[in-house]
Structures are given as C-alpha cells and as structure tokens.
Amino acid sequence: MEVSTYRRVVTIVNPNGLHARPADQMVKVASQYKCRIEICKGHERVDGRSIISLLTLAAEQGTELVIEAEGEDAQSAVEALAELIAHQFHEAHEE
C-alpha cells in the first residue's frame, strides 16, 4: 500500500519566533490528524506533536522549517500547519 508523504517548506514570520505559544498551537493543530508529523530545521527533525521537542528548534523569525507528514491525512495536516505559520500563529499583539 502506498503511503503518501507531503512536505512543505515554511518560514517563521512572527517576530518572536517559535516560542511556547506558537509551539502549543502547532501541537493542537497537529493532534487533529492521524499521520506522522515531523518538523525539520536543517538536520534536526522533531515530533510535531511534542511542544518540548518543537521548542528545541529555537526557530527565530526568518528561520526556514520543513513540515513533513506521512499517512492518510498528510496533505491536510501539512496545509493546516503551513497556514498557521503563514498567519503568524494569529499573534495579533506581540506578548
């Protein structure tokens, strides 16, 4: 059986980078899907459902990340996460 893998390159746009709140939001989105989700920064690859793992990336504004998902709803998962990041995690006011 073929398993689909989807990948998307995204850039962190919000000024504060991937801190606790965005990491929390990513996990909430990722947890809605069944597929395997990993976020990569350079050679680092972490579980997209673990806040602590996402924080180890210390992804500042301007950092490129790769969202990779594998499984039946992989495409939707990748798109949802990419959208979240592109919309600056909906951070209207900087904390």
Added chain:
Amino acid sequence: MKFSDFISREAIRANLRAEDKEGVIREMTQALLEAGRIATDEYESIVKAILKREELGSTGIGRGVAVPHTKHPSVDRLVGTVAVSDSGVDFHSLDGEKVELLFLLISPPDRPGDHLRALENISRQLRDDTFCRFLKQAKTAVDVTTLLDEADGNQVGS
C-alpha cells in the same frame, strides 16, 4: 545559552509553599525580588503580566513542567529562576498533568532571541528523563544548582 546565563541562583526555590498557579508565580517572582533581580515597585506589574500571558494559553509544556514568562521593560537582560513543587500545581497543561517543575522567565521587550534560546536550553535538557526526574526530586537549592551546572557542563558549545 546555558542555565548559568539566565538562572538566578539565589532565587531558586526547591520547595514551593503555594499550591495554586497564581500562588507559585507570586512566590517565584518574590524570590527574584529578594535576590535583587527585579525592583520592588515592579513586582505587581510583573506578576500581572505573567498571569495575563497564562490566560492566552497555559505555559504547561508537558512532562510536569511549566515555563511562565513575560516581557517587561524593567529588565535589561533575561532574568530567570527555577522552582520545584512537591505537591504539584494545576497549570491547565495541554497534557492534563500537574506541574512540579517551573522555569520563570522575564525578558526585555526587544530581545525575543534570548527568550527563545532559554526555552531551547530548557527543552533540550528536559528531553533527558534523568535530568527531569532528578530536578523534580531536588530538596534544596543546592541540589538544583548542582543539576543545572551538570547540564551546562554537558553542553557541546552553546
């Protein structure tokens, strides 16, 4: 960034007395005040800012750890402390677990990178089960600093 770069040793509390979220935040901020890291007349403003940040979303990041924090104009560099709660505190964490280990961070408004790197250090170390467990079992501030120093020493580069 190492723990020694942002954790104020004199503000470490290995046995928090408070058992609720606001209580432990106040206690940790008070510890920073007593350590001379924040100003007396900024205490209330800082506590309120930290609590407000919690309202946006719990800083309970899982594994029984929370990272309450805020930016504040009264500090010109990242100020932090660590505390242990024996009884555990309900932080409305994503994983539903009580929090036994807290890192409180106050950063200057214009330096998001420092805050991010502190979170990076904290989270990297927390991936080590032993480190996590030993910290939660710490009985004194010296126990805590020993563990933090060891973690700093084990870091390759910074």
